[in-house]
Amino acid sequence: MNKSSGQLTRSQGVLVRLTSDEYRLLKELSEALGVSIAEVIRSKVFKGEFPRFRRERLEKICSELQSLVREVNRIGVNLNQIARACNKGRVVDYQALRQLEEINAELGSLLLLVVRLFEECGRAD
Numbered sequence: 001m002n003k004s005s006g007q008l009t010r011s012q013g014v015l016v017r018l019t020s021d022e023y024r025l026l027k028e029l030s031e032a033l034g035v036s037i038a039e040v041i042r043s044k045v046f047k048g049e050f051p052r053f054r055r056e057r058l059e060k061i062c063s064e065l066q067s068l069v070r071e072v073n074r075i076g077v078n079l080n081q082i083a084r085a086c087n088k089g090r091v092v093d094y095q096a097l098r099q100l101e102e103i104n105a106e107l108g109s110l111l112l113l114v115v116r117l118f119e120e121c122g123r124a125d
Helices: 020-033 037-047 055-088 094-123
Strands: none
Touching: 020 037, 055 094
């Protein structure tokens, strides 16, 4: 324990050998979470779970998710306009219309996923 601050001092080190792929994955995970590789390992070993996103990193992700939601909505609006135009015309390409409906359904599913991820933004440390 550090006498001046009352905090724990980590004085022991451990050498762990990893393959290049294992190290790359561990590094990517630590960067995504915004914590050190050591923190990822300590959290998983001693708490049994990976660390949660740091607030700053999570705020950036949430901002990117908001942009993605806006873009998905714009695409959906454009698809609906195309579908309406096809429905109003005398000649309707039913195959194209069916594909537009499938794309629109996929966008709806993607939007739900993004909304769920966005809700997770409020549950960070």
